Amino acid sequence: MPITFYVDESGHSGDAVKSGDAYDFKDQPFFVLAAVGVLDEATLAAKIVELRDRHKIPVGEMKAKSLLSKPEFVCDLLEWMCGSDMPVFVELVDKKYFLCMNIVSTQVVPPSSGVKDSVELNLFRNHLADFLHAHAPDELFDRFVRSCLEPGNESLRLSFRSQIDFGNAAVQRGMAIGDLLGKMSAESLDDFETLLGSDPNAVMRFLPPPDRNKRGKLVWMLPNLTSFTHIYARLNKYRQGRVGDVRIVHDVQLEIEDILREGKRLSEELHKLGEMPITPHADFRFEEAGSLEFGVSHESPGIQAADVLAGAVMRFFRAHQKGDETQASALARGVAALLLATDAATGAGLNQVVPTREVLHITRGASGERERSV
Numbered sequence: 001m002p003i004t005f006y007v008d009e010s011g012h013s014g015d016a017v018k019s020g021d022a023y024d025f026k027d028q029p030f031f032v033l034a035a036v037g038v039l040d041e042a043t044l045a046a047k048i049v050e051l052r053d054r055h056k057i058p059v060g061e062m063k064a065k066s067l068l069s070k071p072e073f074v075c076d077l078l079e080w081m082c083g084s085d086m087p088v089f090v091e092l093v094d095k096k097y098f099l100c101m102n103i104v105s106t107q108v109v110p111p112s113s114g115v116k117d118s119v120e121l122n123l124f125r126n127h128l129a130d131f132l133h134a135h136a137p138d139e140l141f142d143r144f145v146r147s148c149l150e151p152g153n154e155s156l157r158l159s160f161r162s163q164i165d166f167g168n169a170a171v172q173r174g175m176a177i178g179d180l181l182g183k184m185s186a187e188s189l190d191d192f193e194t195l196l197g198s199d200p201n202a203v204m205r206f207l208p209p210p211d212r213n214k215r216g217k218l219v220w221m222l223p224n225l226t227s228f229t230h231i232y233a234r235l236n237k238y239r240q241g242r243v244g245d246v247r248i249v250h251d252v253q254l255e256i257e258d259i260l261r262e263g264k265r266l267s268e269e270l271h272k273l274g275e276m277p278i279t280p281h282a283d284f285r286f287e288e289a290g291s292l293e294f295g296v297s298h299e300s301p302g303i304q305a306a307d308v309l310a311g312a313v314m315r316f317f318r319a320h321q322k323g324d325e326t327q328a329s330a331l332a333r334g335v336a337a338l339l340l341a342t343d344a345a346t347g348a349g350l351n352q353v354v355p356t357r358e359v360l361h362i363t364r365g366a367s368g369e370r371e372r373s374v
Contacts, residue, residue: 002245005035005089005235006295006302009224009251010064010310023141025095030317033227034310035235035248037087038302044086045301051076061297062304064311071330074312078334081305082341087348089234090313090338091227094354098223100129100136101353102208103144107159108184110206112191122278126356131170131177133355140166148207153196156203160189211259224253228260229267233282234347235290241283246290251303257294264292281347313338313350320360336362 011031038044048062055073067074081088104125115121132140140162147159167182188206195202211222228250236243253260268286270276276284297303316335319327339362342349352359 001039002247003037003039004041004247004249004302005037006300006306007033007035007228007231007248007250008297008303008306008310009033009227010307010314011095023096023099023138028314028318029095029321030314031091031093031095031098031223031227032310032314032317033091033224033231034306034313035089035231036081036302036306036309037089038305039085041300041302044305047080048077048301048305051080062301062308063297064308064315067308067311068315071334074308074331075334075337077305077308078312079337081309082337087238088309088338088341089231089238089348090309090350091231092313092317092350092352092354093223093227094133094358095223096141097129097133097355098226098353099141099144100132101125103132103140103163104128106208107144107188107206108163108181110188110191112195112205113184113188117278119278119280127177128181130355130357131175131181134357135170135175136166147203148210151203151207153203156192156206157189160185160192164189211256211262222256222259224256225259225263229263230279230282230351232264232267232290233279233284233286234351236286237281237283237347241285241287243286243290244288248290248292249295249300249302250292251297251307252294261292264289281344281351283347309338317354317360321358335360 009032011028036044051057051073052059052062055070055076057067057070057073064074108128109115109121109125143155143159143162147155163185164182167178167180167185170178170181192202192206195205199205211225232248235246235248239246250260267284268289271285295303297307312331312334316328316331319325319331338350339360
């Protein structure tokens with residue numbers, strides 16, 4: 001049956017090198033992308049009107065930032081969406097952790113290492129990223145970011161050296177994983193020096209591939225691009241490969257629409273190239289292609305619903321991270337509904353790209369009551 005997925009985001013979506021002070025990302029440490037599956041937008045619109053009347057919210061465009069004082073409305077809407085036949089898909093990205101994952105996958109265990117992709121390798125990369133997120137100094141991130149913004153042999157060497165030095169210092173502090181980090185970064189540096197003899201552009205083999213926006217400017221490590229392609233692959237899993245009648249309507253993205261279209265196209269062709277990523281909750285084996293278009297939120301209840309969902313998740317996790325339990329508690333019921341709707345078998349629900357220790361789980365106890373744990 002044809003279905004439309006409305007997509008919107010929350011949290012500044014610029015490239016990850018725009019890190020703010022001390023990697024706080026200008027008080028927006030999370031990026032969230034949400035997709036809401038709608039068979040009949042009129043039904044969704046009617047429910048929104050009903051909830052607006054119940055919570056005394058005036059008519060007008062529904063935006064997450066205008067509902068800060070109406071958490072009960074937000075939670076009611078999220079509970080209804082997650083409890084109905086309306087599939088929802090959300091990507092939550094800790095931006096600093098996203099940086100850590102890029103450091104690990106491009107410089108600590110880069111493709112040049114020759115290590116074959118596997119579930120075990122993914123777990124090991126996650127372990128290294130957890131370690132960097134918890135303990136690495138700002139200088140290590142500074143040098144990695146500089147190696148991206150000013151790609152060159154010397155900036156890359158400095159980035160490798162910061163990882164080696166940090167790994168050695170960690171060993172002195174009793175953290176054995178630092179030895180692995182230091183040795184693997186040193187091996188990557190050796191690989192780079194060897195490749196440099198035959199490839200003057202070898203530096204680019206140890207950096208995330210940049211994209212160009214509509215103004216021709218390089219952008220690095222876009223969390224919305226990776227989040228979008230992963231949601232698309234999750235939709236493919238959910239639909240069991242039948243995405244030919246799936247319509248994706250993304251909120252207008254003037255700067256990076258072309259990047260998202262190209263990301264979608266490349267995702268559809270990965271299986272032809274034999275470069276399938278290991279993604280347990282998504283399926284990149286595309287046999288069909290869905291459509292992608294961009295719409296304006298004030299004309300679409302579906303995009304507005306995705307905006308509210310994305311905003312609620314972002315604000316909840318930001319408050320939870322800060323220890324602001326007042327705001328977190330106000331949105332907890334809605335986020336709990338999303339967590340309960342999460343199903344690894346179908347790919348639906350919330351995917352958390354965050355340090356392992358910060359992944360939020362929810363289960364139902366024997367009495368049916370919700371139990372939350374981190």
